[in-house]
Amino acid sequence: MTLHPSPSPSPSRSTGTGTGRARSAWDIAAAVPDPELPVVTIGDLGILRDVTENDTGCVHVQITPTYSGCPAVETIRADLVEQLTCAGFRRVDVEQVLWPAWTTDWITEQGRSRLEAHGIAPPAPVRAAAGASGGPVDVEIAVRCPRCGSPDTHEANRFGSTACKALRVCRSCREPFDHVKPI
Amino acid sequence: MTADFLLGLADDALVTAQRLGWWVSRAPELEEDVALANIGLDQLGQARGLYAVVTDLEGLGRTEDDLAYLRDAPDFRNVLLVERPQTDFAVCVVRMLLLAAWQSEVYAVLAAREGPARGVAAKAVKEVAYHLDHAAQWVLRLGDGTELSHERTQAALDAEWPYLPELLEPAPAAPVDPASLRDAVLGRVRPVLHEATLVVPELPADPPTGGRAGRHTEHLAALLAEMQQVARAHPGATW
Known part of the structure; x- marks a missing residue:
């Protein structure tokens, strides 16, 4: 089976009007850790x-949820407001985009x-075919044990x-x- | 019409989430407790996204919470399939198979074109693919399993199947006419049932219906009473 890299666009980075500050606003926002996977930041996760x-x-910050019901979204929103406010930004507005x-x-x-x-196996590339058609989920891709x-x-x-x-289990270790x- | 249609989808998802929540600590194994809770969470998230779209379209100033907590049973637009109790695991997985097959198709159409629900649908279609696959795996395992598991899964299919036509009732003015999804939905469901060695019942000539018009079984009011009691007892409370 051939894996195709997804053609989806990557998250954009607008610098807005205040170029210098906005860049640091991005850096501050991007450094907020994910509440459920604190080893990565919301910048790392896209x-x-x-x-x-x-x-x-x-x-103005735009975030997108990983899953529709992801309970971490509210925490991320609060963390963004806190971090950016502490960094001196006067008003922080977080919008969720789907x-x-x-x-x-x-x-x-x-x-x-x-x-x-940190012992969490990263995902394989999403198959192009599985995208909008919602086709059968492929379970055959081998996932490497992050420990051994x-x-x-x-x-x-x-x-x-x-x-x-x-949740997976390694047969070797x-x-x-x-x-x-x-x- | 768009708002009514999306409200129906949202109510299907919310009621399903509530029914799946019942399984936590009661599923056949711990992993399944977690799986059903996760699937319920996806459904809850989809319902919330759709309620947000519906309240925007309505422009009546109602909120997501108003829709979930302050409507009575006759105001809900979910299908009868999802509201009846499901305290048998075979019923749970058979129902999930039917619902996920329908949701896959309807969300795929909504995600493929411009419209107010496109964003919600684009997320939902990916999540529901996992639900469909999970349900199919269980139906195969139980249907083509022991004599007892086969019997119970067949009984579940016989009980749930008559509720499928309501999902596929024609609604030509809706953003997606459910009748147009009929072949695709059956095309997803039938091969799984056949492989699971189950006998696919005939679709009834006069199937139970009425959910989309607010005519529900007695079970919905009981479900809502439980789901809404805290919000109604403490109006406006947050925590």
Whole structure:
């Protein structure tokens, strides 16, 4: 089976009107850790879509949820407001955008390495065919154990400790580990 | 019409989330507790997204919470399939198969074109693919399993199947006419049932219906009473 990289657009980075400040607003926002996967930031995950600052020092942040019911969204919103307010921005407005839909293909290389370094297997690229058609979910892709590197692992539960993860077990080292499901 | 149609989809999802929540601590194994809770969470998230779209379209100043907590049963537009109790695991997975097959098709259409629900649908279609696959795996395992599991799954299918036609009732003015999804939905469901060695019942000539018009079974009011009691007892409370 051939894997196709997703053609979806990557999160954009507008610098808005106040170029210098907005850049740092992006950096501050991007550094907010994910509440459920604190080893990665919302920048790493591609959840942060856009940060703009207007002339009066107000910051507009766009985030996109990983899953429709992801309970972390409210915490992320609160963390963004807190971090940016502490950094001196006068007003922070966080908007949730749904389109285009988040995909695990937006997780950055840094995010993938950080996940793996902390024992969470990163997702394989989403198959182009599985996109909008909602076709059958492919379960045949081997997932490498993030602890010992063995590809001989099996899925113990497709629905793991959070909506975005499945639980797998390594047949070689016998360790269970989380796997971020491609979506 | 668009708002009414999306309200129906949202109510299907909310009621399903509530029914799935019942399974937490009662599923056949711990992993399944987690799986059903996750699927319920997806459905809840989809319902919330759709309620937000509906309140925008209505422009009546109602909120997501008004729709979820302050409507009575006759104001709900969910299909009868999702509201009846499901305390048998075979019923749970058979129903999930039917609902997910329908949701996959309807969300795929909504996600493929411009419209107010496109963003919600584009997320939902990816999530529902996992629900459909999960349900199909269980139906295969139970249907083509032991004599007992086969019998119970067949009984579940016989009980749930008559409620499928309501999902596919024609509504030509809706953003997606459910009747146009009939072949696609059956095309997703039938092969799984056949492989699971189950006998696919005939679709009834006069199937139970009425949910989309607010005519519900007695079970919905009981479900809502439980789901809404805190919000109604403490109006406006937050925590």
